[in-house]
Structures are given as structure tokens and as C-alpha cells.
Amino acid sequence: MTDPTHHLLELRGVTKRFGKVTVATDLDLVVSAGETLGIVGPNGAGKTSLFAMISGDLHPDSGAVLFAGRDITGVSAHRRARLGLGRTYQVPRPFEKMTVFENVLVAATTGAGTRGQAAATLAGETLDRTGMYDVANRVAGSLTLLQRKRLELARALATRPRLVLLDEVAGGLTDPEVAELVTLVRSLHDTGIAVVWIEHVVHALTATVDRLACLAGGRVVADGLPADVLADPTVRELYLGQAVATDEDVA
Amino acid sequence: MSTTRETAPRVSGGFRVRRDSRLSRYGMLGLVAVCIGLAGLPYVVYESVTSSLVTLFVLIAMASMWNLLAGFGGMASIGQQAYVGIGGYTVIWAADQGINPFLGIAVAALFSAVLAVPTSLLAFRLRGDYFAVGTWVIAEVYRLLVIKSDSLGGPSGRALTGLSDMGLTARNAATYWAALVVAVVCVAAGYLLLRGRVGLSLTAVRDDEIAARAAGVDVTTAKRIVYLVSAAGCGAAGGVVVVDALSIQPTAIFSVQWSAYMIFIVVIGGIGYLEGPLLGAVVFFALQQYLADYGTWYLILLGVVAAASAVWMPRGLWGQVVHRTGLRLFPVGYRLDRTDQQ
């Protein structure tokens, strides 16, 4: 697994500071093709910032981001999307005045590069897959938070990603809804799409991911099999107090 | 002008997309009828009517361009007078080269778009308020450059030559038609731009630039296309202004007042709707016709109308129409249906 050609995504010594706040300190991380990686970490750990640096919304102060064997550190966000990097936003960012279908169609045409009927089919199937077909012709601004989160997912998938970054897509979902989402993410895994999933709902992650990483203070403090990471004393000290609280909220 | 060509429902793969509704097809048909009627107007009404309509057409053209720029591209420029002025002076320059001023309007559109390329490189480095003020400063720079040029008449401007051998009636009618064509082309260009693939990207940019990028939209290119189209349209409108006035004066043609008009019309009519500037221009034109005698009060009233509209009608007049009736004259949206759910 150390053969670099197996790594779909690789972060090398990435550092990013906002004034006194350090969101990434000499951070290394790899994701293999088709792998599902979960990321946990306390609030403000730098998880979302990490996604922003992978997707190109944020530029690291130093270090490199590699995707599919290519250095994409200087590549713009839209090019990364076209290369196969899809992402969702923790706080959903729908195109409010467009319909749900149009939202997804944007990604299918510009992100996946499809046209005409192929684009319509890709967008339609993605809506089916994410359970959004019934609201396809509704204006996105009228959606509930839950539907907005699903739309984030649909839009990311419609770019036909090789790697999709999910930022707390399960937050606020009921248990059956979380189960549905887990099934969906597993189906991505089956089609060979790599997933990096940030989530505070730990049981959703452990049910889905191959590997778990824990982020704190801009560093990867643990990385490995989910059970091992959750058993890690540093992780327990840092994070599990909060995770237990989250689990109680869900229960 | 695009006709009411129906998008045939494409059947395959279980999904089909529809672009226009029956309502919008009738609306479009009505619009085409209005254009044909307007084209025949010089044969039936007094010249005073057609010559005042030239102003309306110029306003429609300019406001449509500002709506594309601000309403879709998110570029709230207050410097579009740069292209009004460049377009105007291009017509003057073209006439000096022996080019017919009516043809000169097309040259003006082209030259404005060409100058917009380097200008956009500068302006696009600025964001938000800085962009707005920056575009104004750029327009002022163009005005100062023109004033320094003796061949363009310096600070006092120039008269337009090349139309003196044309009869008054023929010239007035030709000016009217030129203005009508420019307005129709500007509106149609906006429609075709938004209906196509760039339009989908632009609409996404209008709603959320960052999310658009993440979906794969090349935001800068989409914006640059809009900026160039908008420059061309304003340049053509400036050309019409000069052909209509038969003279040019740098302070007037490069006046920020043009941008103020565009903003007023778009805000009143409904920003981000292609139909908005049409409706807004008619309202503004009517106010101008009936209230211009009141001098300062007229300006105060315009301000009050704009402020009231922004507070109580943030989506503008056309936004209200869409909200109540769902009518869109220019169907640029996409509707998804299943082919097996008939």
C-alpha cells in the first residue's frame, strides 16, 4: 500500500494558518482508490479546512496535494472537480433560485462533462439514488435542511467523482435516515468511488468505513482500522467525550 | 430574434427534459408580434413618437446588459459608461474612415468587446465594492484619454459626419430601426446565452460562486464571457446614442448617469430575470416622459421609487409577475419528467 501509484489522494506536509489558528500542521494523509476513509475530530480540529484544501477552495501555506499521481496544489477548484474530486459542504450551499434538477444538472454538465440526454439521465439517476427525485422540479431555496444536505450529496455525485468528500452529511438525521445514507455510501464503495467522510455520528462511520483517522489541532493523531483508532487513548481523551454526547443526542 | 421553436421532448433513458411551457410559447409569440409591430411604426406614427422611442430602446439594451453583468455574473459594475463612451467614439472614428455610421454601430460593439478583454484583466482583480468603484475609475480613465485626444475633439467633443446627405425623415427612421435592432439583439443575446450551456453555469454563479466552482464551473471564464457581451451591448447602445444625437461630448457620453439608469431599471424591473429590464425600462421611460419637467423633483422621485422598490419588492416587478403567475417569456429553465409517468 505504500506504492505511491496506489494512492488516489495524497497530502504531503500540508500547513495552513489563519493568524494564530493553525488548521493544518505538516499534515500527511493518503487515500487509496476505492477506499472509504472516515475522519473524526473535535470541533475546530481543521476537518472542513482539510476538505477545502483538497477541493481547492483553500490554498495551503506550504505542502502539496496530489491526486491520481498528479500535483494539484496549484490547480483551481473547478478543474479539480472535473478531474474527479467531488465535495459536499457542511453548511449546504444550494443554488437557491434554481430547481433541484438544475442544481444537479450543473454538476452533470460542467463537472462530469456530459451533454443533452446523457446529462439529463445522469442527473435524473443521481436524484433517484439520493432520494431527491420527488422534489426535482422544486426551487432549491424551498428545501428543508435535510433535503439540502441530500442535494449536496447529489450534486457531488453528479460530477462523477473518483473521490467524494462528505462533510457531516449525517448530522441531524434520524436513525433510519442514517441507515439509508450508510447504504448509499456503501454503494459508492461498490462502484469504486473513494470516499472521505467527516462525521460526528461515529456509529454511521464505523458501519461504513475501511479506515478511520482522527484529526486534532491540525494534525492526524491516529490513523488505522476504526476499532483501533477508537480504542486509541489519545483519541478517547481528545474526542470521545464529545462523541458520547453526540451518540446520546441521537439516541 | 429566436422564434418559438419547440423543444421536442427527447425520449430515452427514462428521463426527459422540457424547456418551455405553453404559457412561455404564447408569451414569446406575443413578444415577436410586438417587435414586428414596432418595426412598422415609422410608417404609421409621427416622427416625434419614434424618436422618443429610440431612448427607450437604448435603455432596454443597456439595462439588459447590466442585468446580465450584475444579475447573473454577480458583477455590480458602475462603470458600463466606459463602453457607452467607447462605442460612441467608435462610431465617430468609423465615420472619419468613411464607414457608414449605422454600420459603425456594429463596429462599436466589436471594438468595445475587444477593449473589454484587457479591461477585464484589471477589473477582475477587484472584488465586491472595489470592483464597482474600480469600474467607475476605469471609465473615468477612458474619458480622460479621449479628452487628451485632439483627433477625437478633446474636451468639447465632435459632430458626427457622414449622415448629412441623408434626408431627415429617412435618417430618423433608420436611427429608429437601428435602435430597435440593437435592443432586440441585446435581449436575444442574453436569452440565447442563458439558454445554452454557459447559461446553466452562469445561473449557478449567480446563486453561489463557491458551490459553482465545486460543481466544475469555470467561474472566471463564465464571468468574462458575460463581461464581453455586456461591453459589446453597451458599446452598440452608445453608438446609437451618437447616431441619434449627431454629436458626441465626452463628459456626457462617459457619464456615470448611464450606469445609474441601468441600475435603476434593473432594480425596478427585477434583477436576475431576463424580462426584468424590459419592464423596468418601460416604467423608467414613462416616468422620464411625464416627470422630466419637474427637474430636481424628478430625480428625487426616481430615488424614492428605487428605494421603495428595493425594500418592498426586492425581486422587482417581474419577480412579482413570476411569483403570482409563473409566467416566463424567456424560458431558460429545465424541467425533469419521467418518460414512463404519462
Ligand SMILES: Nc1ncnc2c1ncn2[C@@H]1O[C@H](COP(=O)(O)OP(=O)(O)OP(=O)(O)O)[C@@H](O)[C@H]1O
Ligand atoms: N476562513 C477562515 N478564517 C479564519 N479562521 C478560520 C477560517 N476557516 C476556519 N477557521 C478556523 O479554523 C479552525 C478549524 O476550522 P474547521 O472548520 O476546519 O474545523 P472543523 O474541524 O471542520 O470543525 P467542526 O467540527 O466544527 O465542523 C476553527 O478554529 C475555525 O474558526
Ligand SMILES: [Mg+2]
Ligand atoms: Mg467542519
